[in-house]
Amino acid sequence: MSVEQLVHAFPRPRRPPVDAGWVRAETDRVLADFLREQAERASDRCLPTLVAVITDFLDGGKRLRPIFCHWGWVAGGGAPGASAVLHAGAGLELFHTFALIHDDVMDCSALRRGKPTVHEVLATRFRDDTDAEAAHRFGMNAAILLGDLCLAWADDLLQSVAAERGRSPRVQPLLHEMRTEVMVGQYLDLGGEHTDSPLDRSWRAIGCKTAGYTVEKPLQLGAALAGADEDLLSWCSAYGRPLGEAFQLRDDLLGAFGDVAVTGKPALDDFRDGKQTVLMGLTWERATPRQREVIRRRHGDPHLDEEGADELRTVIRETGAEASVRRLINDRAAEASLLLARPDLPDAAAEALAGLVGQVTRRTR
Structure with a gap:
């Protein structure tokens, strides 16, 4: 039997369809490999523990x-997966x-995803467990360093991919922004x-802190890596900004009304911190x-x-702010959804991005 006949007789197993679950699992695999490599080539024995x-x-x-x-990559013509x-x-x-x-x-949050935050975990590593204040200070300082390390490693991964694809001139400004x-x-x-008023400041914070780096910039970075033109990058922004705002508005609601058993964060944190969300800004203006x-x-x-x-x-309820x-969430979801009718958008990307509108705006955690 020839090689060609063998291939047809015993075809290779088909890769599962590329969907959100597949991307999530593959991202976890890449992260695990990358972090294992960092631990193995550590310059000091403290690094594997970190x-x-x-x-x-x-x-x-x-x-x-x-x-x-x-899906920004696929929208830009890249091969799925x-x-x-x-x-x-x-x-x-x-x-x-x-x-x-x-x-x-x-x-100063104690929980994230239902588990102790990084500074709380690191505080337990302090050499003197009888000095709670010093342990807390150590945990906070060490967490800042660990966050900086994640930032540096993120840059290493993103810059190396951009360089390998020859896309650094397109990707670099997006990363900087x-x-x-x-x-x-x-x-x-x-x-x-x-x-500005607290409400105006909250809208500005959403635009910078959440809307950009949750949806818009990841979409644009994927599209830019695939070689997309400026028109598609602008489309990514038009779709991504309102959806990113909806994500944060949903987060504000979960902070006020969410179930801690589902969200994994203490239910009273936003209230105790006096967090100036759009939800609270609207409440104040109407109160x-x-x-x-x-x-x-x-x-x-x-x-x-x-x-x-x-x-x-x-x-919050009596003022109509909730x-x-x-x-506002529904309006922004509709705004993003309308843009998915773009004629040259690959069907796979359009279908996936439509599903993500619902996932982002109806999430419970």
Whole structure:
């Protein structure tokens, strides 16, 4: 029997269809290989332990950024499931990990994805378990370094893929813009800039911190790596911005009304921190004097209990802010969905991106 006959008689198993689950699994595989390599070639014996902390923290993520990067790549004419875009997606996930680690430090959050945050984990490694304050300080400082390490490794992965594809001139400005926007958005989220109203500042923070690096930039990076022209990159922005805003608006609702058993984050964190979300900005603008007094008393109270949180939730509902945010989410989902009628968009990309609209706007965690 000839080689050709053997191939037809015993065909190679078909690769499973490329969908969000497949991209998520392959991203995890690339990340595991990359982190294992970093541990094996470590310059100091402390690094494998730190890699283990990062690996554990990565477990349970939604991998939305690698998924959007993948479908941006396909939209730009790239082959589904290609190694280059999977490595770029892994780089984006490490960038997201850096952002989350630092965000948890700045918010002093205790939980992420239902597990202790990185600074809490690292605090337990402090040499003196009798000095709680020093252990906490060590955990915070070490987490900042670990976040920086994830940022550096993210850059290594993304830059190397761009160089190998000969796309550095197209990719570099997108990476620069993404990094800068996240830093600016985090600054606004912390309460920087008091020249605008809290609501205006919240919208600006969403645009920089979340909308850009969750949907828009991953899409654009994938498309740019595949060789897309400026017209398609603009389309990625037009689709990605409203959907990224919807993602954050949904996050705001989950922060106020979500089930901690599902979200994996303490239900009262946003209220106790006095987080200036669009949801709370709308609530304040529409509140009566009596309702504003409740907000002043309860929003930002570090000792807030469930009874106090319920008072805030009642005000949010009574002002119509919750219903307005739900409408804003639906409007932005519709805006993104309409753009999927683009004639030259590959069917596989259009179908996947349509499904992602629902996943982003109806998520429970």
